Amino acid sequence: MRFEIIRASLARELEEVMEDFELLRREKRRRKAKLKFFCLDVPNVPDFNKEGLADGFDVNNSCYPSRLVKSTWGDDYDIALYGKLGLHCHNFQKGTNFKFVRWEKFSVISTAYDYVYVTLDAKDPVSDSVFSFQTLLNEDSSSDCPVMWSTLACRIKCDDRVDDHWDDTAVDDFYKGAMPKWLSDEELARDNKKYYVVLTAPPPLEIENVVVVTKEDTDEGHEKLKAQNSIYYVIYKYNGESSEWARDHKAIIRKTMDGKPGHMYLEVVAED
Structure with a gap:
């Protein structure tokens, strides 16, 4: 039974x-x-799991079937800007001086945010060589911070896996929360270890005044520009062709890093 x-x-x-x-x-x-x-x-789905193809940069696996990212050599301004931000992050962290030449291709993978994978041509002025460079950038915006850029990868082209997880716990609370307000005249004129005034003039923008605020302990004033975490108060003037923008402007830029290679977070608030 x-x-x-x-x-x-x-x-x-x-x-x-x-x-x-x-x-x-x-x-x-x-x-x-x-x-x-x-x-x-697609009866015969191609196998993109080949050496030399990077996920996101060369192959978009977020769709079905997966597809190769084609080279278009476009002139889209935003994509060029993303590439330049990646180069800036790499130069800052590695001490290089790579220059942007042109972007080759890009793909966008959308989840809660848009992740833009950019492949571009960069130039090393030291060796006068041009090579392929990759950068991954996430862009977001909100009412209290119109522009937020997260660089999550910036590297000479390879097929290594990208660590796109931002470690917010590694950033000091001083650099978190709502963006700070513009400094008062007294604060702008203050001369202590947190503040450093710089005058530069790269066309078509004329940078009239930059004040750097950072908690990092640096003895020399110019070293504050190399701080990994800092807030920049910028007064600048536009000297380009458009007369509409020919006046003084203000911008607050907050830069933070979580200690991972290729990671940099920029928050920008511009004022007229």
């Missing part, structure tokens, strides 16, 4: 497994039919 009960129980379990298998097979058929209906059926 006990043997019959066990056998019956096993038969029911096997029957449930077969039902699940049949449901799964039907679901696969349904998905395949749907793909064919929308002309998305």
